[in-house]
Amino acid sequence: MDNRYAHLLASDNVSGVHPEVMTKLAEVNRGHVPGYGADAVTAAALQQFRAVFGDHSETLLLFNGTAANVLALKGMLHSHEALFCAEEAHLQVDECGAPEHYIGCKLIPVPAMRGKLTLARIEQLVAADLDVVHRSQPRVISLAQATERGAVYSLEELRAIGAFARQRGLLLHMDGARLANAAQALGVGFAEIVEGFDVLSFGGTKNGLMMAEAVVVLNPALRGAYPYIRKQGMQLASKQRFLAAQFLAYFENDLWRRNAGNANAMAQQLASGLDSLDEVTLSAPVEINMVFAQVPTDWLGAVQQLTPCLVWPGDAFSEIRLVTSFDTRAEDIDHFVRELGRLSAGG
Structure with a gap:
C-alpha cells in the first residue's frame, strides 16, 4: 500500500506543512537580509512572542524539539542537580539520554497516571533528597502539557504544582510540544497555561510548522545565558x-488554534467511531489529538496496513496509539473506522 500521500494516524x-506557513516562507524568500536573527522578520516574530507571553519573556528560535527541551534545561540546572519528570516523559524515554549527556544532570522519573505528575508524589521525592549531600539536589520539575499519554493538566493542577515549586525554591519547566492542543482543549491561551513557570519549550512542528520550535524564558532572572546556550548547542540559525x-x-x-482545533476534533470523531466497535475499547478519555485504544492482537497486521502506529503488544488484546493532525479529514477517520468495522465483522 502506497501511503506517501495518505493522511496517516501514526x-x-x-x-x-500548513499552506499558510508555506506562503509566509515564500514571502520572506526574497533578497538578502542580515543573518543570525538580525532581520525584520525575526524581530516581528519575537515581538509576537512578547505579545503572547509578556514583555518580561525572551524567546529563542530553534530547529527541533529535542534541542528545545535540552537547551531549556541547560539554563536551569547544574550537573549535581536533579530534574523530576513523569516516567513516560519524552525527556526520559525518547531523547536518547540527551539531557544527561549534554547537561550531566540526573533525571528522576516519577510514576504518573497518563503522564501527569501528582503533587503528593513530587513532595515525597523532593523531601527524600533535599539537602542530602549523597544525592542529586532537586532543582527542576518538568511537566508535559499535554502529556505523552494525551492527558491535559487543568489550570488548578498547574497552579498547585507551581505553588509547591516556589515554596521549595524549585524551577518549573514545561514541555509544550503539544501545548496548542492543550490550550484548545482548555479553551484558554498560552499565557494562562504557563503562568508561574520559568521556562517553556514551545512546539510548532506537531501543529503545522515545518521545523520550528522555541525556548521561551519566562523568568527574567534566567535570561542572560540563553543566547550563548543556544549557540553552543548548535541551534542558532x-x-x-x-x-x-x-x-x-x-x-x-x-492559525495555531485552528490547526489544534481540527486535530482535536478529528480525535474525538475517531474515538466515537472506535467506541462503536464491540472489539475495541478506548484506554482513556480523549482530551487532545491522541487516541489510545485496545484492539484484538490479531488485528495488528491489518491496522498497520491502514496506518503505521505505536503498539504496546499484548496477548489477546494490544494497545495502539493513533494521532490526528491539523489536516486530518473526516473522510480519513470514516475510512479507518469502516475498515476496522470490516475486521469486526470477520471480513
Missing part, C-alpha cells in the same frame, strides 16, 4: 527569518 509529526516566518504565520489569524 503521529502529528508525519503531516505536512544563520537564515533565521525562515524559522521566524513560520511563527508569524502560526500566530496570524489564530
Whole structure:
C-alpha cells in the first residue's frame, strides 16, 4: 500500500506543512537580509512572542524539539542537580539520554497516571533528597502539557504544582510540544497555561510548522545565558527569518488554534467511531489529538496496513496509539473506522 500521500494516524509529526506557513516562507524568500536573527522578520516574530507571553519573556528560535527541551534545561540546572519528570516523559524515554549527556544532570522519573505528575508524589521525592549531600539536589520539575499519554493538566493542577515549586525554591519547566492542543482543549491561551513557570519549550512542528520550535524564558532572572546556550548547542540559525516566518504565520489569524482545533476534533470523531466497535475499547478519555485504544492482537497486521502506529503488544488484546493532525479529514477517520468495522465483522 502506497501511503506517501495518505493522511496517516501514526503521529502529528508525519503531516505536512500548513499552506499558510508555506506562503509566509515564500514571502520572506526574497533578497538578502542580515543573518543570525538580525532581520525584520525575526524581530516581528519575537515581538509576537512578547505579545503572547509578556514583555518580561525572551524567546529563542530553534530547529527541533529535542534541542528545545535540552537547551531549556541547560539554563536551569547544574550537573549535581536533579530534574523530576513523569516516567513516560519524552525527556526520559525518547531523547536518547540527551539531557544527561549534554547537561550531566540526573533525571528522576516519577510514576504518573497518563503522564501527569501528582503533587503528593513530587513532595515525597523532593523531601527524600533535599539537602542530602549523597544525592542529586532537586532543582527542576518538568511537566508535559499535554502529556505523552494525551492527558491535559487543568489550570488548578498547574497552579498547585507551581505553588509547591516556589515554596521549595524549585524551577518549573514545561514541555509544550503539544501545548496548542492543550490550550484548545482548555479553551484558554498560552499565557494562562504557563503562568508561574520559568521556562517553556514551545512546539510548532506537531501543529503545522515545518521545523520550528522555541525556548521561551519566562523568568527574567534566567535570561542572560540563553543566547550563548543556544549557540553552543548548535541551534542558532544563520537564515533565521525562515524559522521566524513560520511563527508569524502560526500566530496570524489564530492559525495555531485552528490547526489544534481540527486535530482535536478529528480525535474525538475517531474515538466515537472506535467506541462503536464491540472489539475495541478506548484506554482513556480523549482530551487532545491522541487516541489510545485496545484492539484484538490479531488485528495488528491489518491496522498497520491502514496506518503505521505505536503498539504496546499484548496477548489477546494490544494497545495502539493513533494521532490526528491539523489536516486530518473526516473522510480519513470514516475510512479507518469502516475498515476496522470490516475486521469486526470477520471480513
